[in-house]
Amino acid sequence: MRRLTAGILLVLALLAGACPARADKATSFTYTLNEKGRHVRTQDAYLPDKTITTLGLAKPSDLFFAADGSLYIADSGNKRVIIYDPETGEVKREIRHQEFSAPTGIFVTEAGRLYVADPAARRVFLFDGEGALVRAYEKPDSPAFNDIRYEPMKVASDAAGNLYIVGEGVYHGVIQLAGSGEFLGYFTVNRTRLTLTQAIQRLLFNREQLSKLVETVPTTFSNVFVDWAGIVYTTTMSTGFNPVKKHRTDGGNMFTSPVIGPEALSDVWVDAQGLIYTCDQTGYLQVYSAMGELIFYFGSSVVNLDVAGLYSRLPALAVDHRGQIWTLDMDKGYLQSFMPTDYARTVYSALGLYEKGRYQESLSAWQEVLRLNQMSVLAHNEIAKAYFHHEDYGKAMEHFRVAGNRPFYSEAFWEVRNAHIQRWLPWAAAGLAALAAARRGLGRLRKKRGAMPPGARIAARLRKVPLICDLSLALEAPRHPVDRFYEVRRKRRGSVLGASILYAVYFVIFMAFQTQKGFIYQFVQVEDMDIKALVAGYFLMIGLFILCNYLVTSINDGDGDLAQCYMIPAYSLAPLMLAFCMVVLLSYALTYGESFLLSIILLSGAVWTLVTLFLALMHVHDYTVKETIRCLVLTVVFMMIFFIMALIVMVMGEKLAEFLRTVYEEVMRNVYGS
Numbered sequence: 001m002r003r004l005t006a007g008i009l010l011v012l013a014l015l016a017g018a019c020p021a022r023a024d025k026a027t028s029f030t031y032t033l034n035e036k037g038r039h040v041r042t043q044d045a046y047l048p049d050k051t052i053t054t055l056g057l058a059k060p061s062d063l064f065f066a067a068d069g070s071l072y073i074a075d076s077g078n079k080r081v082i083i084y085d086p087e088t089g090e091v092k093r094e095i096r097h098q099e100f101s102a103p104t105g106i107f108v109t110e111a112g113r114l115y116v117a118d119p120a121a122r123r124v125f126l127f128d129g130e131g132a133l134v135r136a137y138e139k140p141d142s143p144a145f146n147d148i149r150y151e152p153m154k155v156a157s158d159a160a161g162n163l164y165i166v167g168e169g170v171y172h173g174v175i176q177l178a179g180s181g182e183f184l185g186y187f188t189v190n191r192t193r194l195t196l197t198q199a200i201q202r203l204l205f206n207r208e209q210l211s212k213l214v215e216t217v218p219t220t221f222s223n224v225f226v227d228w229a230g231i232v233y234t235t236t237m238s239t240g241f242n243p244v245k246k247h248r249t250d251g252g253n254m255f256t257s258p259v260i261g262p263e264a265l266s267d268v269w270v271d272a273q274g275l276i277y278t279c280d281q282t283g284y285l286q287v288y289s290a291m292g293e294l295i296f297y298f299g300s301s302v303v304n305l306d307v308a309g310l311y312s313r314l315p316a317l318a319v320d321h322r323g324q325i326w327t328l329d330m331d332k333g334y335l336q337s338f339m340p341t342d343y344a345r346t347v348y349s350a351l352g353l354y355e356k357g358r359y360q361e362s363l364s365a366w367q368e369v370l371r372l373n374q375m376s377v378l379a380h381n382e383i384a385k386a387y388f389h390h391e392d393y394g395k396a397m398e399h400f401r402v403a404g405n406r407p408f409y410s411e412a413f414w415e416v417r418n419a420h421i422q423r424w425l426p427w428a429a430a431g432l433a434a435l436a437a438a439r440r441g442l443g444r445l446r447k448k449r450g451a452m453p454p455g456a457r458i459a460a461r462l463r464k465v466p467l468i469c470d471l472s473l474a475l476e477a478p479r480h481p482v483d484r485f486y487e488v489r490r491k492r493r494g495s496v497l498g499a500s501i502l503y504a505v506y507f508v509i510f511m512a513f514q515t516q517k518g519f520i521y522q523f524v525q526v527e528d529m530d531i532k533a534l535v536a537g538y539f540l541m542i543g544l545f546i547l548c549n550y551l552v553t554s555i556n557d558g559d560g561d562l563a564q565c566y567m568i569p570a571y572s573l574a575p576l577m578l579a580f581c582m583v584v585l586l587s588y589a590l591t592y593g594e595s596f597l598l599s600i601i602l603l604s605g606a607v608w609t610l611v612t613l614f615l616a617l618m619h620v621h622d623y624t625v626k627e628t629i630r631c632l633v634l635t636v637v638f639m640m641i642f643f644i645m646a647l648i649v650m651v652m653g654e655k656l657a658e659f660l661r662t663v664y665e666e667v668m669r670n671v672y673g674s
Contacts, residue, residue: 035404105154140183188251283311470498499570558621579605
């Protein structure tokens, strides 16, 4: 029996060992964005294909695919431009010139004319299709360009022959030259982004102090590209906010939503479909849609390892007609290509169908993408757009919600809400009219009989219950603060128990406001919130206000005692809490375009609460207006002092704990070491 069992186990082990194992050619993971805008892994979009190390490249800095499929490479270290044939793997020819110093940027027109930017030579060279020099664009003689450095790093050209030049250290913008060499101005410029410290300095310093500060200048561009349609694209380093831009003819950015990307973008390429490819020097590649939506990013950086698809420094990329991405490693001097996977091709095909207006076909294609990746935000987003164009707004809302696309969800919701309003408005109007008529008739009948309405009788009985009377003060005080808080001062209304119940109710409302708003306005999901911090913050703020206010009023001869200081916020916060309730309810019925209504409600509730609180402090403590203002200011100052002291204690406590732990470890090491 044991031999039989051992034999069966041996056969099963051999069969298991014979099962084929999948070997993944990818040397780095592919990432995309989830519905929360965070990077998550997805299927491999590109796999390393060819690694070419036989071209003798020295510090290569740029790539460009010509219309005939030839790959131009700016070989800076060897002072040349080589023309490589990816199909045959041979160098077709190389272009050299005696004035070349270190060519770093190249651009090839559809007619085969080659532009070469050389910052060390301070020229942009133009060659014809045969490699003969046509002209060299030197520094423009325009007076507006006299004090500007002219060291062209990157260059592009449009169909009219205008040049777009990125100069080293030129923060004024992208230099634009006419085909004749005339300086046309700066095509576009990056906006100056101030740090918090700089903004405060601008606000508080006088002219003399500002003149002594280091001048704040815009970030410089790192590359420029002109696509087949004549649209100009630029990349910017040292910024993760809009590092790649798609420009209008006036230089403005066509992307309406911020494009998030790495801070070291070095190149950009746009294919015939409008897909935008970028790379950064650290070794990562990104693919964006024509609207600037991130589709994929992949890659990694290494220093001492020769691994296909990983880089020590990545300066440039180009994409051929088959969708293969070609890249350079500047330090190691090799050429690397990536082949798109079936998953990436399916995504690009679906994008292309949608952009051509073939929504039904794109819907099928995107459903195929979902079959491969159920959590693809891009697929849900595009499926929702297709449903939206088919006027199936309900399904569009479902997919926009999964994709986390609130602006488009709002548009679809508006259509659904509009349809419901048109359908039910007549019935609702008729029902309201019937209720109004019935109420009027019942009112007349009760008036004839001299009877009190049932609601009024119940309210009168409830007011006789002390606790109910104390709770109702929260609704009465904001409407008649002077009278009601005078009653609190004379201890005829209000109680600690009633205030405690109100604080508990307010806590529930506060947490609902933070976590239960409609999808359009609930920007942070519950699972991403620090619930403990919210709970602690609520009770800490209220408790700290009560304590500090009591200390301040005790010092300043306020008439209120601790119990009344405890009750004042409870009976003053009702307007703000009512505003919270209204915002939560209306967030399920309003669109983005109506968000100003929620802002007005919140602002009104906050102002009403502050006015009520001010009057409460003034009448409970028998203060003048000036004394009340001083009381509030001192209360806020005391709260800030408590916060700072608590922060210092926490930091010092952590340092002390770390010190004691270090001492303990050292003592134990010496004891056991000896």
